[in-house]
Structure formats: structure tokens, C-alpha cells
Amino acid sequence: MARIGKYQAVKGMGDSFPEESGRWRALENWACSVAGRFGYGEIRTPLVEPTELFVRSIGEETDIVEKEMFTFPGSGNKSFSLRPEGTAGVVRACLEGNVFASNPLARYFYLGPMFRRERPQAGRRRQFHQFGAEALGSRHPALDAELIDLLLLFLEECGLTGWTLAVNSVGCPECRPAYRERLGRYLEEVEEKLCDNCRRRRETNPLRALDCKNPGCRKLAAAGPKPLDSLCPDCSSHLAAVRELLTGLDLPFSLDPLMVRGLDYYTSLVFEVTGPALGAQDAVAGGGRYDNLVGELGGPDLGAAGFSVGLERLLLGLAGKEIPPVPAPAGRLYLAAVGPESFRSQFNLLSRLRRRGFTALTDYGKRSLKAQMREANKLGVDRVVIRGPEELSAGTVKIKDMESGKETTVPENETITSLTRCISS
């Protein structure tokens, strides 16, 4: 093509004109809508952070940090980098803003450009865009399930079909060292068959071998020890609990013992969504727990998890299909539960309500009904759906109108229609 001007965009970074930017806006609208229904508010963090932040969080021996960051000197001997991913900045912001002081469970989503110096190809650019969600402050397995639910609902509502969800556990500081050693011994045995990179990292970061794209290494990894076989009781029961919750939500998934993430901060549960798009770049979204990252970066010891979606890849997966418009928001609800059995029912209802356009929130601690009502009030919801052992055995739920204070009891299977009716009237 003839170049009219003198300059062209930097490699791997392009422009969007209205025909295309409209589709971007549509994705962004869906992201805001879905995240909002789950109680996630938008966070905006800088595109530039101290290089050290990424080195510490993503890991020194990762592809991203080793060779893909856009790094440049700042004043003094400072080093800055364009963000290659979103989580580190969000955690940094949460600590700097001390959000945990006034919000024990912080939930945020972000949208924006990320930067990695890779060879561009279909679904991979140097400036690419992500929608991500992070929840910090709980180790409850429902948080993992909630994030996956959010992610899948977003993908579905944008119109993506044919995706698959894989989950796995990569262990924690309790069980990973032992596994690392096992894997290290195995890799030593098969050393001469490994690619150069894996051979070099065999001692510094052996888990990277599981993630290697080299076909030879993949085969070796498949034959070797898996993180799954070395999980501690906590990681193991966490994985089981998340699997159970996903099943309870009717979300289809498979366990993939070889799936790991390319970032070192992940612990315990990890997940990945692959799309129908194209060969090697088929990962549309990925995420998992990072229970140690907050502490690692100098914050309190608290559980956290998140995911991010590659929007370029999502658009590829949508293959030019029209993106549906975002519906008007339905009402705001809070689901209160008493006891673990009713929580499971409420968690399922929560997901169904969000799929019907409701903003639906709940508490993942084992807090008293009083505390839950107090939170519901603080959140300013229209109605609270209460379900405890009493309702559970009667097959009903209680719906409380927070303005009038009136409570009505309705049969379980009429909950959604009843809520739809009373909110719209």
C-alpha cells in the first residue's frame, strides 16, 4: 500500500476507525455491565509502573519479564515499564490506596491497553487490550467460582460460542517446593531432549517447562509428574470445592493437569478459556488465585483471585458477528444465607439472577444474618432474598423490600419471576 504520510504506527500497535472502534465500545459496554452485576467497580491504573513491580510479581524467570517488557529509564536511577498485564498495577493501587481498611473484600475490573514486545501475529499485538477482574480479600472457593461465572457470562453475552473452560491447581508455597523438586529431578533425567530454554530454566524455574510450546517438551511434560499429584490438603480441597461450585452453576469445564499460567504469582486454582479462534493463540482468557501476591508486595496476607480476557482474541473469536446491545439494568439485590447448605442454593440463584440482568451481591464470609443485612443496607439494594435452613426445608425464600421493610415468602421456583415483577412495577 502506498504510504501517503511520512510515518507509520509502531510495529504491533494499530489504529481503530469507527467501523472497528464501535465493536470495541460494545465489548467495553458489556464488560461494564456484567462486572457491575457482580458488584465489581472500575479501577483505572497507570500504563506505566516501576519495572520492579512487574519483576517481583510476574516473576524474574518468565518470558514476559525476561524479554517482552517495554522498559525505559526514569529520573534518577529509576526504571519504568509499560504494563504487560493488569494485576500487578491493581494490587499496587489497592495497597497504596489502602482499600482494605474500609473494604474487606475489594472487587475491581479494568479495561485497557497492555504492552508486550512480541512478534505480532493474528491475535497477538504489542499493544493489546484486556478486560480483567480482580477480587482481593477472601480465600473462599466461591470467589473463584464467581470470577469464572463472571468471565463466562461476559463471553456468552458478547456472543462468543464454542469456548471451553479448563481448570487446574498449581499448588501453593506449602506444596509447590516438593513438586518443584520432583519435576526438577524428572527434567534432569530427560535433559537432553528439552529445548534450550527449558534446559536453561530447569533449575531456576522448572514449572516453565509445563508451559513450553515446543512439541517435544510438551510430550515430555505430559509424561512427567503433574502439580495435581503433589497438592497439599488445602489446595486439594480448594480445587474440589471450586469444581463442586462450578458444577452447581452448570458451568461446563474440564480438569487439565498440564495447564499452568505464564505468570509466577499464581497459586492454587488456575483456569483458562480457549476460544474457537486460531491455532496457537487460542487462549481467550485466563486467571486464577494469587493468594501470596498481596503479601509479597508488602500488603496483608489475604486471598485474592482474578482473570483477564484478551479483547483482540475475543473479537477474532466473534469472527465479525454482530455484538448484541447491552440491556437496561434490572434491580439491585442482595442474597443473604444462613449456613453452608443455604449458601450453596443462594450461590446458584445469584448466578441465575445476574444472567437475568440483576445486580446481585452476597457475602462470602460466614457472617451473621445481621452483618449481611447491614451490608445489604449499605450497598443500597432494592431487595434482599433471605434463605436459611427454615426456608430450605419449606422450599421457599423470603424477599424483603428494603424500603418498606416488608417481607414476603414465595415458593423457591417463583423467586425470579416474583423479583422481576416487583422490581419492574
Next chain:
RNA sequence: GUGAGCGUAGCUCAGUUGGUUAGAGCACCUGGUUGUGGCCCAGGUGGCCGGGGGUUCGAGUCCCCUCGCUCACCCCA
């Protein structure tokens, strides 16, 4: 780049001529009610007083340096 002002709890701020263990309101958590919000009551978590150095028996308080924020100037539009 120059100058001024301000840095005390998550937030807004007290803190005496330098004097024991640094306070209040709001926010957050728990309880008062073995299952019910706002109001109220009781209790609780939370501070390297921005950081470093100095003066002093003793520094949140005085001095110096440094970092950060705000404003003005300069510059740019």
C-alpha cells in the same frame, strides 16, 4: 526549571512554652437480637506522627537534608 504551602489512623482533622502509653469524628469488624438493615449502645482492629540525620535527659512539636502532594510562576496550548 523557580518559589511558596502542606505531610499525624482508610478519610477529615486535634495535639499546649518540647514532657509519660499520640487522640476525636467518620469508616471498618464483633456483640447487644442462638435468623433480620438504617437509629442507638458496648467493645475491637487500625499510626515507623512521609523518610533520614541533628539539637536535647526527652522531639509529632525545634533545626538540616530528602521524598511526596498542592498552588503560583515559567513554559506550552
